[in-house]
Amino acid sequence: MQYTEIMVRYGELSTKGHNKKSFIDRLGVNVRHALHSFDQVKVHAQQDRLHVELNGADYDQVMKRLKLVFGIQNFSPSIRVDKSFEATAKAAAQMIEEQVDHPITFKVETRRSDHHFELDTFAMNNQLGGYLLEKFPDKLKVDVHHPDLTLRVEIRLNGIYLSSETIKGAGGMPVGTAGKGMMMMSGGIDSPVAAYLAMKRGVSLEMVHFYSPPYTSPQALAKAQQLTERLAKYSGNIRFIQVPFAEIQETVKEKVPEGYLMTVQRRMMLRLAAALMVKRHGLAIFNGESLGQVASQTMESMLAINDVTTYPVLRPVLSYDKTEIIKIAEQIGTYDLSILPYEDCCTVFTPPSPKTRPSVERARKYEQRLDIEGLMKRSLDGIKITNIHPGEDFLNQNEDVFAELL
Numbered sequence: 001m002q003y004t005e006i007m008v009r010y011g012e013l014s015t016k017g018h019n020k021k022s023f024i025d026r027l028g029v030n031v032r033h034a035l036h037s038f039d040q041v042k043v044h045a046q047q048d049r050l051h052v053e054l055n056g057a058d059y060d061q062v063m064k065r066l067k068l069v070f071g072i073q074n075f076s077p078s079i080r081v082d083k084s085f086e087a088t089a090k091a092a093a094q095m096i097e098e099q100v101d102h103p104i105t106f107k108v109e110t111r112r113s114d115h116h117f118e119l120d121t122f123a124m125n126n127q128l129g130g131y132l133l134e135k136f137p138d139k140l141k142v143d144v145h146h147p148d149l150t151l152r153v154e155i156r157l158n159g160i161y162l163s164s165e166t167i168k169g170a171g172g173m174p175v176g177t178a179g180k181g182m183m184m185m186s187g188g189i190d191s192p193v194a195a196y197l198a199m200k201r202g203v204s205l206e207m208v209h210f211y212s213p214p215y216t217s218p219q220a221l222a223k224a225q226q227l228t229e230r231l232a233k234y235s236g237n238i239r240f241i242q243v244p245f246a247e248i249q250e251t252v253k254e255k256v257p258e259g260y261l262m263t264v265q266r267r268m269m270l271r272l273a274a275a276l277m278v279k280r281h282g283l284a285i286f287n288g289e290s291l292g293q294v295a296s297q298t299m300e301s302m303l304a305i306n307d308v309t310t311y312p313v314l315r316p317v318l319s320y321d322k323t324e325i326i327k328i329a330e331q332i333g334t335y336d337l338s339i340l341p342y343e344d345c346c347t348v349f350t351p352p353s354p355k356t357r358p359s360v361e362r363a364r365k366y367e368q369r370l371d372i373e374g375l376m377k378r379s380l381d382g383i384k385i386t387n388i389h390p391g392e393d394f395l396n397q398n399e400d401v402f403a404e405l406l
Contacts (some may be wrong), residue, residue, distance in 0.1 A: 001094060001098055003077040004078065004080045005052060005054060005077075006051075006059065006063060006077050007036060007050075007051050007078050007154070007170070008049060008066065009074050009075065010048075010073060011074070011169075013074020014334045019265060020059060022177070022235075023173070024046075026174040027069070027071040027174040029070065030175060030235075031045070031050065031052070031072075034068065034069050034236070035065055038057045040054075040055040040056055041055060041057050042055065050072075052075075058210065067170060069169070069170060069236070070171070070172040070173060070201075071173055071175075071177075072170060073168050073171060074168050075166075076152065076162040076164075077167075078163040080307040081094075081162065082152075083159055083160050084160075085128070088153065089128060090092060092131075092257055093136075094134075096136055098261055099164060099165075100136070100139050100149070102139070102218065103138065104139065104140065104147075105141050105149070106132070106140065106141070106148065106150070107125075107142060107144045107151070108124070108128045109125070110125050110130075110154075111153070113155065119155075124153055127145075149164055150164070151163075152164070157266070158246050166350060175203070175234070178284040179204070180205070181198060181206075181284045181286045182273050182280070182281060182286065183195045183198065183207050185224055185240075187220050187223045187224045189288075189335060190288030191215065192230070192231060193288065193316075193317055193329050193334070194315065195288075195316075196231060196332050196334075197314050197317065199231070200234075203284075203286070205231075205235070207241060208241045208273050208276060209224045209225075209328070210269055211242055211244065212244070215249070219340070223337060223340060224240075225392075225394045226241050226393075226394040227338065228388045229389070231334070232389060234332075239387055239388075240387075240388050241276060241383055241384070242383060242385075242386075243380075248265070248268050249265060255366075256345060256369065259358075260362065260363060264363060264367060265303050266372075267304070267308045267363060268316070272379060273381050276380070277311060284313070284314065285311060285313045288314065290318060290321070291315075298356050300358060307363065345395055
């Protein structure tokens with residue numbers, strides 16, 4: 001069947017009251033971005049539904065893109081027919097013939113926005129249901145409570161739309177409706193999942209990646225960029241900020257006791273992320289810490305690290321265990337990339353026995369040995385910002401550096 005439209009339902013957006021229009025407008029923008037390569041497609045974001053006019057576009061490919069857009073509860077491919085019972089019955093019968101190959105239960109569910117149409121919702125349900133029962137006596141049986149198939153009929157001013165399939169969307173809130181955040185992106189499993197969960201709640205993210213050449217390899221940088229590309233499929237383009245960190249790590253290793261190396265390094269990372277957040281008009285800092293997984297993720301360690309900023313530090317996977325995080329990573333397509341071997345700046349100078357319960361006072365004391373202002377300035381002066389688009393292939397662009405990994 002050649003569908004003419006995809007009808008999108010909002011779900012959670014319907015509860016937003018006076019803010020609903022701004023949420024719907026943002027979703028419309030995000031859907032247009034997701035479908036930008038389909039020149040003929042038109043998107044109309046209305047109060048109760050969002051309508052995607054296909055105009056001949058491949059509806060399977062369009063629906064594949066829509067599944068990744070946050071803010072969509074579900075959607076249905078639909079066909080438009082002339083505004084008459086005869087045309088509706090003919091199209092409905094064609095749907096049943098193409099989609100039903102064994103006995104099922106069904107019901108007809110009508111919505112009528114054109115109140116001048118000759119049949120009201122009750123009459124359309126009865127007449128169309130009766131017509132289909134008579135035409136397919138061996139296939140169809142009515143069940144209005146738990147049907148196998150619901151045939152939806154929408155009577156609008158410009159025609160009648162029929163659909164028989166409801167496809168689950170990504171849910172959540174449209175990206176951009178909750179403000180901007182800075183995501184501390186490593187190349188591991190946790191931070192991409194945390195970024196995904198933040199975007200699902202409407203946060204627009206910029207990725208902050210700390211790299212320390214020559215201690216970290218080109219693989220680590222390329223992998224973080226590729227992880228960002230995979231996340232960009234859910235939100236559109238994402239800015240990727242490379243922050244040089246080698247001088248800071250060398251200085252900390254030289255002047256701070258071994259047990260506090262990790263704590264002070266992470267305090268410096270958080271300072272840099274906070275500075276970037278202010279400069280780039282963000283509202284919060286996000287990271288992939290999960291409580292109790294490793295030494296740096298105890299509550300005492302989080303307290304010692306958070307001491308350097310008063311801005312919100314949000315941890316979307318805080319209460320998740322590793323199995324739960326891995327499951328989400330597999331679902332969103334980041335796990336296979338995250339487990340490739342690499343040396344990021346969080347691991348190259350890791351002491352054998354880091355403090356699991358560091359003291360805030362001692363961390364402050366050891367930092368007095370550092371020129372924090374100078375170190376931060378030189379690091380921030382060396383940042384590089386790129387715009388990562390869905391579909392970019394950093395693995396092939398860096399084929400030589402990935403040869404050993406693959």
